[in-house]
Amino acid sequence: MVNAGAMSGSGNLMDFLDEPFPDVGTYEDFHTIDWLREKSRDTDRHRKGASAYILNYLMYILWALLFAFLAVSLVRVFAPYACGSGIPEIKTILSGFIIRGYLGKWTLLIKTVTLVLVVSSGLSLGKEGPLVHVACCCGNFFSSLFSKYSKNEGKRREVLSAAAAAGVSVAFGAPIGGVLFSLEEVSYYFPLKTLWRSFFAALVAAFTLRSINPFGNSRLVLFYVEYHTPWYMAELFPFILLGVFGGLWGTLFIRCNIAWCRRRKTTKLGKYPVLEVIVVTAITAIIAYPNPYTRRSTSELISELFNDCGALESSQLCDYINDPNMTRPVDDIPDRPAGFGVYTAMWQLALALIFKIVITIFTFGMKIPSGLFIPSMAVGAMAGRMVGIGVEQLAYHHHDWIIFRNWCRPGADCVTPGLYAMVGAAACLGGVTRMTVSLVVIMFELTGGLEYIVPLMAAAVTSKWVADAFGKEGIYEAHIHLNGYPFLDVKDEFTHRTLATDVMRPRRGEPPLSVLTQDSMTVEDVETLIKETDYNGFPVVVSRDSERLIGFAQRRELILAIKNARQRQEGIVSNSIMYFTEEPPELPANSPHPLKLRRVLNLSPFTVTDHTPMETVVDIFRKLGLRQCLVTRSGRLLGIITKKDVLRHMAQMANQDPESIMFN
């Protein structure tokens, strides 16, 4: 049985329109019926049915458009950062990038409100990804209350990692899946301490969720599934096929979606986000309404597809032909031939699948909050259920075939189509996101199907392999790339044999590195240097001749220190000597008061030698989260490598455009 939780969306919207009129057209006891009236009422009923259908249809579209319009307008006016799933940006932020306002209070408020609206509008999107963004906004808000976290961007990121875990924990009722999702998919730097804190955050989130009891069943589990038969070895073959399907769909989706998003960015299309949302919503509503499998909310659909047909099941998917001789009212119903309802359901599902595949490509990436988990799972669940019914009917009608003979005797319940739906959902989600461990944990926390861990794992592994064969990037990495964020992926392996000297600046022929000397430059010299360059910082050396490195000074801190000194310290003029040493240099008697700047000098800048392989340099940048690294030879400063240089070099080595890295 399936315990359908989280019934959201527009499927329930129209129920009030179908109210019957009580007692109209019934007869008193001991009266004669009016044959003619009855006949016309029958026609009436058809006519009324048709007109009620059209009315519902129109209302459905109108409500959908209204909700979508409201959502896109709110996002545009109040919080442009509230759009999308937010996961690519959160990944980038956690890797050490600053996007001001992305996790702000307005984003939190607007994303929460518009998320309800877009899910209700019946668009092909989910609320789970955006909930991670919402949770990170909360995490950011709470960390701004404590100076330990608000003043340290590293500590703040630990809180955000835990918040991401809590977000998935409430989105799916999957606390452990949430922690693993944060570890595998979202976080960059994830020490064990953060694992433990994320675990605690996810615990409290799950506990709060259970106390609120939103699904009214005292369960955390969103799509609770109880199957009555184990799976058989031979079924691994269709499961792996579903894995292949998931991988292919993932590849197709990522390619098409990225192509469409690139077109949106580069053509006029991007200038009409409201119109785009309205058009897509209208198309979705018009095509979705006639098909019962697309009309309802997607979580309801997934629930039904995961369902095992029990004895009391009234779904169209469970319309099997019962053996009249068999009367036992047990759960463990043997395989039966499919009835008319099942065949109807099959072609409706096929149409729904095609529609869902196409429309999701255009929906994800619009200027509204939109998650990808639920649509991906729906695609997989539909494909899986169809394969499952196919295998079930094949096994029923051909149980003498050699592959079925060992495990499927006539009158036995051998194939559970709902399990195929579950496996298909995992495969498609895996194909799009390239999750592995977290995917399986989320799936079995979602469904409670602990027994089916091997099929889920097999499908996840196959799906990842197939998808990786066509391109290493998951949808989130693809969007990061599309937007040119400076994200140094921990998953990519750098195996080229280049050296630090090949990547560092200045290159051969370029002007020499802009450096400061420890005690021979004037305030004016430094101000000129700052004005003429836009580097984030400058290495400080003993002298231009020896070039022995003593430290690194940040541009921001230099500017502030000079400004402060000019305002507050007397005697600091343009030709004051600046010194970074402990003691002031010996100066002629009449020279102006020197300016001590040791305070802004970082005495432990990171250095590598020019012979260090880039493989090691990339590893150091990743693991220590560096922004820049100085290159020396025999103690002499040669050059500098910034994170952007590393990213450019990696793009170049992977035959991509190095200029796609846009930020610093």
Add this chain to the structure above:
Amino acid sequence: MVNAGAMSGSGNLMDFLDEPFPDVGTYEDFHTIDWLREKSRDTDRHRKGASAYILNYLMYILWALLFAFLAVSLVRVFAPYACGSGIPEIKTILSGFIIRGYLGKWTLLIKTVTLVLVVSSGLSLGKEGPLVHVACCCGNFFSSLFSKYSKNEGKRREVLSAAAAAGVSVAFGAPIGGVLFSLEEVSYYFPLKTLWRSFFAALVAAFTLRSINPFGNSRLVLFYVEYHTPWYMAELFPFILLGVFGGLWGTLFIRCNIAWCRRRKTTKLGKYPVLEVIVVTAITAIIAYPNPYTRRSTSELISELFNDCGALESSQLCDYINDPNMTRPVDDIPDRPAGFGVYTAMWQLALALIFKIVITIFTFGMKIPSGLFIPSMAVGAMAGRMVGIGVEQLAYHHHDWIIFRNWCRPGADCVTPGLYAMVGAAACLGGVTRMTVSLVVIMFELTGGLEYIVPLMAAAVTSKWVADAFGKEGIYEAHIHLNGYPFLDVKDEFTHRTLATDVMRPRRGEPPLSVLTQDSMTVEDVETLIKETDYNGFPVVVSRDSERLIGFAQRRELILAIKNARQRQEGIVSNSIMYFTEEPPELPANSPHPLKLRRVLNLSPFTVTDHTPMETVVDIFRKLGLRQCLVTRSGRLLGIITKKDVLRHMAQMANQDPESIMFN
């Protein structure tokens, strides 16, 4: 119901001794009974019962001693490394230490065989921890077949991490728990690539396990549990109490066990390992046999304790007084008053608990393979079941109390004592090992109790907090410390404000750093230096005056290079100049042929400045897995920091004896 899997051990050993004699002493139809004979037979039965009991008792002890003696002798003679759980050593190996033979073929063979023997001997130990060692031996064997892994100690460690995951996967039938155990508890360097590979290894392991189907029930789950009632908010209080108990037991166990193991290491006790095993086995057998809860195998015991009393349950723990008016044969039996059997079970469990707590302290660390998972879980399960029965009876007899009134109406099934056993088991395991996420995942993979994730998490968190309050080290870290392995724990935070200059050698007053110059030392100079010192390597500088660093040469490689050159290259004599530069130095005309050693020079040694905070240095050592790091100031070489220096400094800062770090 509980599906008791993995019935191992000596509990089943004696069944054949109790065989009844068929048809002896029965009467034919229509015959008169012999009253006198019947009476004497009754006495007989008592006498026979007593003598059979004594016979069984003796046989039980004999078998136990035989098995234990065989096991300890095999370990002593063939593979001394096969003793213990192996997890502390594997942690150390994975952190980058070499223990030759620890993962060898003999260890694999002997540990597998003796593990069966010690579990059968009825000692208070489990097979789960040692199975991780066994799996790592297999991993090591397979990686020795492929040069990619056998020749690279880093790659080999990636395979071992995955093997550890596979080990737990088969030990508990918990593939995801295995991956997380490897991540959280065993592995040191765990990139996402390894996560993914471990996941695959665990998948194959689980799949193979399921194909072999050792428990005969097509389930992966070891202690499958199905409870019929949800848990209630108010029950969190006893769950947290169990967490506190788990934390306290963990602390007590670690302290006592380490004290005992230290005594074994430092006194004569350590010289008689065979005798020690024999004595402990004899004591265990003598005390364990009379109590039914210690006589049986520990996994059976845990199975029974996790059990929910269904209608058909015949266990003593389920001897409740049934309401005679109630006849419905449902699963969902309301709470009933405890019967005589339950009270008997309570004091037997109390005795068993005390015995288990004491004997496990002496068992873990003996020279036989011994795991700690199952004994810890048994302690927790016994305590938990007792608390559970207590709460159940309290709720039954006082359902008008304010705390029970909301959730426990008379005639309802509100308290499940088995759940308390499960929570207690998790708490005790957490207290000993300090696992968090992996613990919860293993527990719910073990039992299938996905619904009870919040109680499990609450108990695990409490247990860790309580235990951490008394000492940060889990049992495995404590044993690493006891043995003085050079293990740089990734979990410890280093927050002291010392600098690299405080830790580096040479200290003030010590002789200067032994360095090589790039082109002015003779072969003899270097040979003398190698002879007089035992350093693992030497920094190479431009000259003794400038002290500008150009690289680092390993002792081992220097020795080999000189030996090779002396044998094969003509003209290399004791006063040949050694040079590390690209070009040979200009030498007087009659000087001997110089020796080029650039090949053995590491041109990218890791350097930090003397002002680098030790917090950063520790971080660099951990994340990059360094063995040593050179310290410079303004490009000049000042000193060196080795891993041992870092460990010593950390011990000093934590007010521990720095000389407890024994290896380099």
